[in-house]
Amino acid sequence: MRKPVFVMLTLVSISAFAQPEMPKMVPEMTEIWDPEVTVVTPGESPMDAPSDAIVLIGEGKELGYEWTNASGEKPGWDFENGVATVKRGAGIIQTKRQFKDFQLHVEWRTPAEVVGESQGRGNSGVFLQGIYEVQVLDNYNNRTYRNGQAGSIYKQHAPLVNACKAPGVWQTYDIIYTAPRFNNDGTYFTPPRVTVIHNGVLVQNNMVVRGPTEYIGIPEYSVKPHGDGPIILQDHGNPVSFRNIWIREL
Template sequence: MKIRQTLLVLTALAALATSGWAAEPSVISPKLDADLSAWSFKNSKEKSQWAVGFAKLDATNEAKLAFSDSGEGAAGLVNKTGGGVDIYTNEKFGDCTISLELMVPKGSNSGIYVLGEYEVQILDSFGKAKVGPGDLGGLYGASAPLKNAAKKPGEWQTIEIVFTAPKFEGDKKIANAKFVKVTLNGEVIHENVEMKGPTPSGVTGKEAATGPLMFQGDHGAVALRNIQITPAK
């Protein structure tokens, strides 16, 4: 009898696992291989400046990144120079938490597009007395950070984004997308900010219940590492 009960319990647990239910949400780290097979490009891949490797501030020009195939710590996704193309994950997400580290050279500009459509700005905003929606951590065109938490160019910075996707009944949107909380370098810079629509220059320009994670590559150089997406339960 005990053997039979054990088998039944194991069968039930296996069924739960295959159905997608889990006690804790799983963390997804998009694969970073040399050919970026887990990623797609918004425009021509031939124009891409993205590579997997290691970056630091250029010793001779603080407005540039120095890129290497080897280095200390975790390899990351690096847009080596500006003027390239945007890159986004093949996998799509809905409600989720996104965490990563970022680093920019002096004066650089990029962006994190949640679901491929809602931009959290990346910018060298170090030392600014007043910040707006276009500064580091700003929700572009929607909301300025509550404070300037930006570090110096060339320093690694941490950001965590807790996000809920827009909700639909058929083709009708019944709830806006929302940035529940955005934390930059340990400082809360947004709470409960609804997005009435998508940010310009997203993957499709249209809202949907799921979408990829996109990084802007057609502006300036940027380095990103320890990218993690945790879908909500």
């Protein structure tokens, strides 16, 4: 018995549009070889600058080589043996270079002699792109508002924990920063993001920054589009010291 014509046509049609059999997967199909990953030589310890880092404060490097005051002139802080110390009334210091996305290592020390309390004790700050502050403060047995203590994104995000060491002891911040991108209307397309590791302890986990740091007011109200910016170290009137600051542009 002959098959109906429409059956034959259907079989031909299915055969014509059948997908070719996929090749059997092998490991090499998902291996990417090029371009080769860039080699960076790590420091001897996590605190030492890797080979692609820019050393901003270090031994054998004058402070004025990488830093200025707010007016673009020679910084007025005390500087000896690779340690920069806030000199009351000298104002902030800021990097000559401008940065976008980066990994930043900062070592800081509050005075061994305890003077003051709350925000008046060992107060300084690290400003990312000159706008967004990671608070520096002596919070060792020193209570203050939680979103203003050491390791906070000042007045925005409290640290996950208080990882402060005692006054007079060197401490570390390792900061990963992703700069904002902006819409045509000046609002954030993607806001800034900050991760902070304080003395080896995670205290800010890829946190979204709401806007520029404000002492009074709401951060969102101050958002303005901006490009690359400096690292700023704050003069808050306390003789806080900094050393071994290096940065890797990402």
